[in-house]
Structures are given as structure tokens and as C-alpha cells.
Amino acid sequence: MPAQRFARPSEVPGLAARRVAADILDGVLHRRRTLDDQLDGAAAHPALKSLADRDRALMRRMVATVLRRLGTLGALLARLLDRGVPTDAPRAQSALLIGAAQILWMDVPDHAAVDLSVRLVQSDRRAAKYAGLVNAVLRRCAREGRAIIDELKPQALDIPPWMLQRWTAHYGEATAREMALALAHEPSLDVTVKSDPAQWAARLHGEVLPTGTVRTLLSGSVTMLPGFGEGQWWVQDAAAALPTRLFGDVSGKRIADLCAAPGGKTAQLALAGARVTAIDRSPARVARLRENLARLALPAETIVADAVEWQGDAQGNGEGFDGVLVDAPCTSTGTIRRHPDVAWLRQESDFTALTTLQQRLLRKAVTLLKPGGTLVYCTCSLEPEEGEQVIAALLSSESSLRRAPIEAGEVAGLASIITAGGDLRTLPCHLPNEDPRLGGLDGFYAARLVRL
Known part of the structure; x- marks a missing residue:
């Protein structure tokens, strides 16, 4: 070294x-x-x-x-x-x-x-x-x-050949090239606000996206921007803010957030009135999650544990959770616009271990869910092995689950990000803008399942 x-x-x-x-x-x-x-x-x-x-x-x-x-x-x-x-x-x-x-x-x-x-x-x-x-x-x-x-x-040229070939096979050549072009631009700063997006868009010299996320081109230290210290908003890509919407009204409901750190989705659920149990295996990441929740003055139970091995808490009385969010570890290829090192650090051989973990997390989530409860699975990956194929395998093995198709009205009318099967799939080239720095989304996949 x-x-x-x-x-x-x-x-x-x-x-x-x-x-x-x-x-x-x-x-x-x-x-x-x-x-x-x-x-x-x-x-x-x-x-x-x-x-x-x-x-x-x-x-x-x-x-x-x-x-x-x-x-x-x-x-x-x-x-x-x-x-x-x-x-x-x-x-x-x-x-x-x-x-x-x-x-x-x-x-x-x-x-x-x-x-x-x-x-x-x-x-x-x-x-x-x-x-x-x-x-x-x-x-x-x-x-x-x-x-x-x-x-x-x-x-x-700015995507490894093996990755571009995969995207071309799955999304078509034209879309794959649009995705690669979108990844070449430095992205904006997206924030989720507690309230009054229009006011915060004005204060941060940005704009309100159709989803309610505030997008700005301000740069520099995030901690010095208006409202950060007061806990009025947190950094979260517009695509990452969509999966929690799929639970619907969560006020008063018990929601387990597996693999929760750094806590953006936990904060969304808590702000919406859910009683959140946030679980992550990394003590350092849970410490960061707690710091973020403290700054935002939002409540949640936080637990350091391997979600696959976690046996649940005593407060649930064995009844199960109303909802479980599985934001699973993945190759993160959907975040290359914000984390450009991902493109050059990932390899095709990474999929096997990660998809195995994703399947284990999903099976665990089913055991935590009460009858009639909602399971939302999401990954910041553009690869079908970590999205559509994982859910297809789960549905074929779990007769107690059915897919609850997502409707465009639940995601601000953005019909282009809903798949034919009713899942959510955002791409880096979605939400275009004349100024490429103000366009685009992280690549995300999300599916909603209900336990019968």
C-alpha cells in the first residue's frame, strides 16, 4: 500500500x-x-x-x-x-x-x-x-x-462492457444508451422535506419534483444549508423516496424496516405516523441512523441485529407487523450517478451471493408479517436478478403471498416507472430535464406483496 x-x-x-x-x-x-x-x-x-x-x-x-x-x-x-x-x-x-x-x-x-x-x-x-x-x-x-x-x-464508453451488454439485453439498446448518457452528468441534490416543499424549494433555490422531492443544484457542505441543522429535511434521491409510499396510510401501524441504515426510509415512515422498528446489522450504521433520527426529531425503535437471524421484539406479542420493508443489499448499480465507483468495482460474479441474501431476507420478512400485512421489497439495482427474478422466485415458493400491483396514482402519476407486471422500476434516464443536472433518477426496483 x-x-x-x-x-x-x-x-x-x-x-x-x-x-x-x-x-x-x-x-x-x-x-x-x-x-x-x-x-x-x-x-x-x-x-x-x-x-x-x-x-x-x-x-x-x-x-x-x-x-x-x-x-x-x-x-x-x-x-x-x-x-x-x-x-x-x-x-x-x-x-x-x-x-x-x-x-x-x-x-x-x-x-x-x-x-x-x-x-x-x-x-x-x-x-x-x-x-x-x-x-x-x-x-x-x-x-x-x-x-x-x-x-x-x-x-x-463510460460503463463497463459487461454491464452495458446486460442493460442492452434487458432494456433495449436505445434505453441502455440513454441510461449511460444520464450517468455521465453530475447529479443534483435531492432532499425529502418534512412539510411545505414549495417553501423549501425556494429557500434551497431548487424545484419541487412531481413526487414532492425538492431538487437543487446547490453544492458545498450539506450541513451548512438552510434547514439541515433544524432537522427540516434529509438527503434522499427522489427514486429512493418512492418505496415507502407503497404501504399507503401507515399511521399507527407497526412497520419493520430491515437493513434500515442510514435511515431515509425509516424517517419517512416515522414522519407518516408509523411505529417503526429499524434493524441493521452494522453498529456504526445504526449509530448514524440514530443520529439522523435525533436531528430530525423522529421516533423509531432501532436495533443492531442481523435481520435474517432476528427473532422479533416482545412488544409485538407474536402478532406480526402490519408492514415489512426489505431494502436489500445489492450491487447498487442504480446509484452509479451518485456513486460512480460502483461501475468499476462491481463484477458479474457479485450477483450469486447477493441474490442468495436477498432471498433469505424475503423469507424472513414473510415470517414477520401478519395476515393481511404488506411486504415491500426494493433494491437500488438495475439488474433483473436482484429485482423481478427475486420476486418471481418468492411468489412461486410462497403460496401465502400475492402481488399487489402499483398504480401510477401512487407515484405521482409517473406511469413510465410502472412495469407491465405492476412493479416499480426507475431508470437513470427517467424524469428528463433540459438541464441534464436537474434530470434523472437513481435506478430502483420495488414490488408490493400482500400476505393472504
Whole structure:
């Protein structure tokens, strides 16, 4: 593992942000570490604490831009490098990717992008010999890069081939390309508000989506935005806010939220008057869930437990829950627009273990549900193995369940996100907007079942 490099007080402004960005990119591309692990929590990059807010935001945007455009950048650099990207110096690769991303898609002067990338390789013992190469390639990128990209048709390049093939087979070539194109854009900030969406849209300089979610292009620290500290809203993609609607009126009902952290859906249910039991196996994630509920001043029983093994609480008196929400662990391919590392960390071999877990969670959910109760299953995945196929397998093995088809009126009239079978399926290209930053949804699947 390469030694971490920290900001030096006397160094060139902006170099520290690029050094951290290079370390984090190396973590994703060569050590298969997620962005979340490297940006937050105990295992976060230690130099983040010394970065000013502005540099931290710049670093995040550089990393995200590289990962969103990684296929295009790889094809571009292959055109500009006779012998390919150096393989013996990861810092040289990172410097080329970061420099090209700034030149082509970020509001950074070309000369600054080139100069700081050269300084980045000069400061690394193994990469220093490539300083001249990095300088020449990035200068050529500034001159020729945009024309080359026009030839490359990047919307089909920034998704791993195996993933694009799957989407084409399931959704058709045209839709798969629209999805890939939507994923290339930095997404908006979506928030679920406690009340008065119009007022909060005005205060956050955003707009109210048909579903009631407030969407804004404001950036920077979320905790500094109006209303956050007062617990008036929480961050939640518009698609992620839809599954809890499928329970209908939950006032006074007992709802179990399995795999509940970080708690957006728990908060929705509690706000609607449900008596929520929120379960998650990770103590750290449950701690975060409790912090979020405390800020929002919303009540819920929170339990650290493996939902599959959990035996239920004494308060239920063995009667079962009125509703169970299974927001199951999955490949998360529907969240690539917000978590671009997912595209490059996931593999087709991941499906087997995850679908097995999803099936176990569903079988457990059935045992927790009272007769007449509602089971809502959802995943932030675009893959049918984790959605339609999991539910089909459950229905074929559980005679006590039937599907309760979702109607467009339950999801703000958005008929395009309802499948022919009556399930919910959102895609990154749904909810388009003239400004692509204001369009799109996370990819979500949800099905509603009722126990007879």
C-alpha cells in the first residue's frame, strides 16, 4: 500500500487536493476500495482533515469526474500515448486522468491542470521520470482532446462492457444508451422535506419534483444549508423516496424496516405516523441512523441485529407487523450517478451471493408479517436478478403471498416507472430535464406483496 501523502504548508495551492484525489483514485482502481470508505469514517484518507472546504470539494469533484468518464478517458489516453499509460507508476496514471478530466470537463484553466499534474508526478519517486510525458500528453489533450472525444461517442464508453451488454439485453439498446448518457452528468441534490416543499424549494433555490422531492443544484457542505441543522429535511434521491409510499396510510401501524441504515426510509415512515422498528446489522450504521433520527426529531425503535437471524421484539406479542420493508443489499448499480465507483468495482460474479441474501431476507420478512400485512421489497439495482427474478422466485415458493400491483396514482402519476407486471422500476434516464443536472433518477426496483 503506497504511503499516504499529506498537505505541506508551503506547497503550490491546489496540489494537496490533487494529491489526495490521486490517492483515492488509486484506492478505487488498484485496491478496490469504495469512495465511501475513503471519504468518511475511521478509514477515511487522513489528509482530508487538513484540506480546506474548497479544496475538499474540488478533490471530490475531480475524483467523481474521472470515475464518471473513465471509459472515455482511457480511450482518449490510448490515442495520445504511443505505448499506453505507464503501468509501473500508478501516480503517473492518476495524474494523467485527473489532468485530462480538468481540461475537458471542469472549470479549471488548462495551464493549471497541466502544471499541477506535472508537479504531482514530480513529487512521486516512481513517477517522476514520467513528468515530461505527462506534460506533453496533457498539452496535446488541451489542443486535440475535445475533437477526439466527439469521435469516441462517450455515452457508450463510460460503463463497463459487461454491464452495458446486460442493460442492452434487458432494456433495449436505445434505453441502455440513454441510461449511460444520464450517468455521465453530475447529479443534483435531492432532499425529502418534512412539510411545505414549495417553501423549501425556494429557500434551497431548487424545484419541487412531481413526487414532492425538492431538487437543487446547490453544492458545498450539506450541513451548512438552510434547514439541515433544524432537522427540516434529509438527503434522499427522489427514486429512493418512492418505496415507502407503497404501504399507503401507515399511521399507527407497526412497520419493520430491515437493513434500515442510514435511515431515509425509516424517517419517512416515522414522519407518516408509523411505529417503526429499524434493524441493521452494522453498529456504526445504526449509530448514524440514530443520529439522523435525533436531528430530525423522529421516533423509531432501532436495533443492531442481523435481520435474517432476528427473532422479533416482545412488544409485538407474536402478532406480526402490519408492514415489512426489505431494502436489500445489492450491487447498487442504480446509484452509479451518485456513486460512480460502483461501475468499476462491481463484477458479474457479485450477483450469486447477493441474490442468495436477498432471498433469505424475503423469507424472513414473510415470517414477520401478519395476515393481511404488506411486504415491500426494493433494491437500488438495475439488474433483473436482484429485482423481478427475486420476486418471481418468492411468489412461486410462497403460496401465502400475492402481488399487489402499483398504480401510477401512487407515484405521482409517473406511469413510465410502472412495469407491465405492476412493479416499480426507475431508470437513470427517467424524469428528463433540459438541464441534464436537474434530470434523472437513481435506478430502483420495488414490488408490493400482500400476505393472504
